[in-house]
Amino acid sequence: MSSPLAPQFAFAACQHGAEAVLKTDLAKRAPTWRPAFSRPGFVTFKNEQPVTKLDGFQLSSAFARTSGLSLGSVEGETPAELAAAVWQLPEVAAARATVRLIDWHVWQRDVVAPGERGFEPGPTPASQEAEAALRAAAPEDFPEVAPGPHVTPRNRWVLDVIVVEPNHWWVGCHYSASRPACWPGGVPPIELPEHAVSRAYLKMSEALWWSALPASRGEQVVELGCAPGGASQALLDAGLLVIGVDPARVAVELQENPLFQHVCRRVSEAPRSLFKEARWLTADMNVAPxxxxxxxxxxxxxxxMHVRGMLLTLKLPEWQLVEELPNYLARIQSWGYRDVRVRQLAFNRQELCVAALRSRGQRRVQRESRRRPRQRADDRHSTPPKPLGE
Ligand SMILES: C[S@@+](CC[C@H](N)C(=O)[O-])C[C@H]1O[C@@H](n2cnc3c(N)ncnc32)[C@H](O)[C@@H]1O
Structure with missing residues (x-):
């Protein structure tokens, strides 16, 4: 008979290099949680008291891609050895006795920043190998888990197995109460399509999926800072008509698309009359927030102007700019956008994504099958997408 689950540790995934800013943010939001074991891209915290209210637990921060309760860690020489040790952890038995674990997310902490040396967050050979070993050693009474990258349905308990080092895995569990909590490691399974002219395609696809922007096909969106055009392509692929503003050249694929209009000017010089029909606005300019x-x-x-909602990239050339974030968000709210959310997307670099809607009531439950962006067909990074630059 296993003891009841009352964990005192939690874990969070973040961007490689964002550990300090995540810790500082959580020190303000959840001061009873103190930083413990940490590696680039992966941070654990210890609470003053064991957690007794398990449902809906998460470490809430724009910099936490995903988070959950920590069940401990295992060490070993081979994936088989490590996987066997996971299933033998008394805390895993306690978790299984306390909550109904029906899925697992096996992921590796990011080894470099997104977009660096061709790296993009998502499944890796090491996480694939770990998942295969975990599956092979799984107890017979563990529910069947679909192979390959998948999205967990909402409101389910998930076992997390995190490859921190090849010989050191962390183990935890979380409840899939939010959209990112349904994605392994908080990374949506999106692939960069062949036709994408920049990796900003990934960023915009993730922003649309995370925010569930309630835009309808055929509506017009203005993109400020659109060149060379990857994000505009993601908007076009989502069925929107795009007006792109940028003094720089856009890729020929965009120039030839009749659903895309390039305003080859700085924002300050663009005639406002061009934007009268726009219902949505996105911005990704390489300037200070x-x-x-x-x-x-x-x-x-x-x-x-009747812009119903926005997806804004705020660049953080220095992490200290995070201190200004409450002022940035208050400023956006002062324009009449009462529902403002912020997240460092998995495909963001040193920047944040802000989703702003006029009201929370505008949010809508996504019909996952219709609105989900193109998913990774390959389930590993054997041939990482070529970095095309932003
Ligand atoms: C990160 S890139 C945008 C990437 C683009 N969203 C994509 O999908 O490929 C930043 C862009 O902001 C543009 N930019 C900077 N200041 C601007 C301004 N005042 N008005 C319009 N565009 C601007 C730059 O010319 C540059 O092309």
């Missing part, structure tokens, strides 16, 4: 917000404000607060 205050300038991005100046440009966005100058468009959405124009008389006659």
């Amino acid at each position: 205050a300038y991005t917000l100046d440009a966005v404000e100058s468009v959405v607060t124009q008389p006659g």
Whole structure:
């Protein structure tokens, strides 16, 4: 008979290099949780008291890709040895006796920053190997788990097995209460399609999926800072009509697309009359957040504009800019966007994504089958997508 689950540790995945900012953010939001074991891309925390209210537990931070309760860690020489040790952990037995684990997420902490040396977050050979070993050693009474990358349905308990080092795996569990909690390691299974002209395609696909932006096919979106055009392609693939503003050249694929209009100017020089029909706005400009917000404000607060929602990339050339985040979000709210969320997307680099809607009531439950972006067909990074630059 196993003892009841009352974990005192939690784990979170973050971008490689964002550990310090995650710890600082959580020190403000959840001060009873103190940083413990940590490696780039993976941080654990210890609470003053064991957690007794398990349902819905998460470490809430824009920098936590995913999080959960920690069940301990195992060491070993081979994946088979490590997998056997996972299933033998008393804490895993306690978790199975306390909550109904029906799935597993096996993932590796990021080894470099997204977009660096061709790396993109997602399944890796090491996580694939670990998953195969975990499956081979799984107890017979563990529910059947679909092979390959998958999205867990909402509101299920999931076992997390994290490859921290090849010979050191961390083990935890979480409840899939949010959209990112349904994705292994908080990384949506999205592939960069052949036709994408920049990796910003991944970023925009993830932003659309995470935010569940309630845009309908045929509606118009303005993209500020659109060149060379990967994000615009993701918007076009989602069925939107795109007006892209950027003084730089857009890729020929975009120039030839009749559903895309390039306004080859800086935002300050673009005639506002062009944007009158736009219902959505996205921005991804390589300038400081205050300038991005100046440009966005100058468009959405124009008389006659009816922008219902926005997806904004805020660049963080220095991590200290995070301290200004509450001011940035308050500024966006002051334009009439009351539902403002922020997240460092898995495919973001040193930047954040802000999703802003006029009201929370605009959010809609996504019909996953219709609105989900193109998923990875390959389930490992044997041939990582070529970095095309942003
Ligand atoms: C990170 S890139 C955008 C990537 C693009 N979203 C894509 O999908 O490929 C940043 C862009 O912002 C543009 N930019 C910077 N300042 C701008 C301004 N004031 N008005 C319009 N575009 C601007 C730059 O020319 C550059 O092409």
